[in-house]
Amino acid sequence: MAGTAAHAGPVTYKIDPTHTWTTWEAKHFGTSTFRGRFDKKEGSVTIDTAAKTGKVEITIDLASVDTGVDHLNHHLQEPEFFDTAKFPTATFVGDNFRFDGDSVSQVTGQLTMKGKTLPVTLKASGFNCYQNPMLKRQACGGDFSTTLDRTDWGVSFGAPFPVGSEVRLLIEVEAIQE
Secondary structure (H helix, E strand, C coil), X not given: CCCCCCCCCCEEEEECHHHCEEEEEEEEXXXXXXXXXXXXXXXXXXXXXXXXXXXXXXXXXXXXXXXXXXXXXXXXXXXCCCCCCCCCEEEEEEEEEEEECCXXXXXXXXXEECCXXXXXXEEXXXXXXXXXXXXXXXXXXXXXXXXXXXXXHCCCCCCCCCEEEEEEEEEEEEEEEC
């Protein structure tokens, strides 16, 4: 792994929620970019750099959506958007890792939201591992992104106007070796 010696065999990391951000972007009336984030997320990543394999599981609490506008936060939790009363979480499970050397370059898996599961590929940038000086354990992370059509998961209110159907999902993640 970049910055560290490659490990023999799989290594499991727990997602650090204080250093992990899950955000999204969509166009508003085809003009400015509207942004939001999910404040609560958890999960783990297992990586085997020698075998070039891995698995990631991330759970996002959809009720933790934060746009900076309280009324909109509540509206996004209603049935025409995330329907958090019925579907409180979204999950991504990826087990198809692509590597560039010892660095993860993309992860393909399944995103489940509102009871529907579809394939998604997250492309990585800046993936790296380092020895965390405070925790005395290895940490790995990077920025991952994809573009989704939210209507594929039944999140179709206001699509394509005023809010675009195309949503860019960004997951900036750091995970600490268990």
